[in-house]
Amino acid sequence: MSQTEFPGQHTTTTTYSSTHVITSIRWDPSYIQTLPGILKIIQILGSLIGFICIEASGISNHTRGGFFNFVALVAFFFTGILLLFYLLHIIEKTYKIPWLMVEFGFCAIWTVAYLAVSIVAATYGADSYVAAAFFGFCCMVAYGIDAFLKYAALKRGEIAQGERIVQKYPNITTP
Template sequence: MLPPPLKVKMVDPGFPGQHTTTTTVQTSSTTVETSIRFDPFYIRQLPGMLKCAEVVVNLIGFICIEASGFHAESSRGTFFNTVAMTGFWFTGILLALYLFHIVEKLYKIPWVKIEFVFCALWTGLYLIASSLAIAYHVEAYIAAGFFGFCGMVLYGIDAFIKFQAIKNGQLAQGERVISKQTTTISRPAY
């Protein structure tokens, strides 16, 4: 024998006692000054300090390999010097562009994305180049490897900062003002 079917009574919750409508309007405006001018305060900010440190580390690593006397005999030294000198010139030119606000003048170029890709790539290349240099067991190569690992850390920090800037929609130089206007309307309970 089957048990009798269960009867379930559904309770209609009805319309909620309070109704809230929220409207959010987001506007943004970009403010850039397109005149070329020298700004020594850039090197006192974190991105400027990072670029200066990267230029110095690239140059010191290059000099260590060149001073070893083995740079012509080893493909490791050639690879390290290629990474160091490309980083030196690219970062040095970017530093000059930022110091003279040329990046701000050319604000339509996606500078932050370009720098993120470069810094992320150089983090990996310095890891490889420094590991190869240290494994050569020559004092100058070991010193260059140390500075290469310092460069790897600097470029890694710079890549992280650029990633955060991309995520937040920041400009490389200049200001982007994003304002939000939120309106909330609450209806009383009936």
């Protein structure tokens, strides 16, 4: 019987990561110029305009309108609060909370929710409901893109705000 020998050397990889955040609350409007900031503005405006379209219809207390308004208002307030948190760097201050995971989950759920309510509103037939459905579909696309960006950032090991540097060092060991 021949014995397989242990190789003369082997390689291990050591990963180091460091997180750099500034934990002071400060106003920074530059977030609005980034793609996630622009998406949040689109989501907020689309939700608000869709809500106004349903409310201005005169038949807003129909079940379809209530369903659309629920989705639009939750999206409006949640996304508005998140935008405020980013502008004030509260996200960076509380970097231990998995904000990217929270945002990814919300964006994924609200993409599907906006798809559902927009289809329901579009099939009602009233012009104001069709207009609301258009803005709902715009929000669906914006939330879908945002969900994809959050998923990609999660896979790269990023944090929502601040800086995380991940470095890998190969080590070759010989016995």
